Amino acid sequence: MKAPKTNLLDWQKRYGTEEACNQALAQQRWPEGFRCPRCGHDHGYAITTRHSYECALCHYQASLTAGTLFHSTNLPLNKWFWAIYLIASDKGGISAMRFSKHIEVSWITASRMLCKIRIAMGHRDSLYRLHDLIEIGHHSGGKRGRGVESKTPVLVAVENRDKRAGFIAMRQVFVVTRETVAQFVQRHLPPNQLVRSDALASLAAIGKTQHHAARVTPADKAGEWLPWVHIAIGNLKAFLLGTYHGVSSYYLQEYLNEFCYRFNRREWEAELPLRLLSACLTHTQVKLKMV
Ligand SMILES: [Zn+2]
Structure with missing residues (x-):
C-alpha cells in the first residue's frame, strides 16, 4: 500500500x-x-x-x-x-x-x-507471497554463546533478482524437517516458482509444489549458489546482535518479523x-x- x-x-x-x-x-x-x-x-x-x-x-x-x-x-x-x-x-x-x-x-x-x-x-x-527465482536456506538462530539446545533453526527464503534481492521471508522452526519445510513453502510461495536450495534431505519437500533445483553446497561455496540467503543471514545476525545484543529463541519470531518487514521496505524508508x-x-x- x-x-x-x-x-x-x-x-x-x-x-x-x-x-x-x-x-x-x-x-x-x-x-x-x-x-x-x-x-x-x-x-x-x-x-x-x-x-x-x-x-x-x-x-x-x-x-x-x-x-x-x-x-x-x-x-x-x-x-x-x-x-x-x-x-x-x-x-x-x-x-x-x-x-x-x-x-x-x-x-x-x-x-x-x-x-x-x-x-x-x-x-x-x-499477506504477500514470494515469486519467480527464490533461494531457500536455513540458519541456526537463538542466543549467542548458549548451548545447541537453545538454538532454533530459521528457514529463509529470498527472491533472487540477480544483482539485488527482492522480498524475503523467515520463519523459526523447532527442527528442519520435510513437514516444517513444506509448511514454510506453502505459507510464503505460490506453487510452481523456481526454487534453489542446497541438497539437504528435508529440503526435498520443496519439490512437491515448486520447480526445485538442489545442489550440494560446501560452506565456503554457499555464496555462489545461494548468494542472497547468505547475505540475508549475515544481515540478520548483525541486526540481532547489534541492536538487541542477541535474542532468546522464545521471542525470535517477532524479531524475524521486524527484520523481514524492514528488509522488504528498505527502499521506502521515509514512507x-x-x-x-x-x-x-x-x-x-x-x-x-x-x-
Ligand atoms: Zn446509541
Whole structure:
C-alpha cells in the first residue's frame, strides 16, 4: 500500500495530540463516521481519556480500542503513535530500553508494545507471497554463546533478482524437517516458482509444489549458489546482535518479523512510519504469550 513520506515534524503535526490519534483510529474503525453499536445513531462524542465514543442519543460508550492492536491499553494513544514512529524510523531497530525512555513507560510496557507492533509487522508481510527465482536456506538462530539446545533453526527464503534481492521471508522452526519445510513453502510461495536450495534431505519437500533445483553446497561455496540467503543471514545476525545484543529463541519470531518487514521496505524508508501505522491501525487484538 502506498503511503506518503513523513518525518519527525510532520508526524508531530499529524499526531501530536491525543485527539488527533483518537481520530485516526476512529476513522479506521468507523470509516463512514461513528455509528452507535447499540442504537445505530450516527452522532457521538469522543471521550479521549477513555479511548471511547459516547452515543449522543442513548449515551452508550463504545470503546475505540476494543478488538484492535491497542485493546485495553491504559496508555494514551499518543504514546502508541510515537512508538510506531520510533520503531519505523530507527534504521536498525530500537531496543526496549531506549524506547522506554523516549516515551516514558516502563521497560516491560515498552517490551510489550514492541512485541505487539512486531506481530502487526509479521501479519502485514504474511499477506504477500514470494515469486519467480527464490533461494531457500536455513540458519541456526537463538542466543549467542548458549548451548545447541537453545538454538532454533530459521528457514529463509529470498527472491533472487540477480544483482539485488527482492522480498524475503523467515520463519523459526523447532527442527528442519520435510513437514516444517513444506509448511514454510506453502505459507510464503505460490506453487510452481523456481526454487534453489542446497541438497539437504528435508529440503526435498520443496519439490512437491515448486520447480526445485538442489545442489550440494560446501560452506565456503554457499555464496555462489545461494548468494542472497547468505547475505540475508549475515544481515540478520548483525541486526540481532547489534541492536538487541542477541535474542532468546522464545521471542525470535517477532524479531524475524521486524527484520523481514524492514528488509522488504528498505527502499521506502521515509514512507515506513505511515505504512506501519496503517498496519497497526488495521490489526486486530493480539494476545501476548506469557513467559
Ligand atoms: Zn446509541
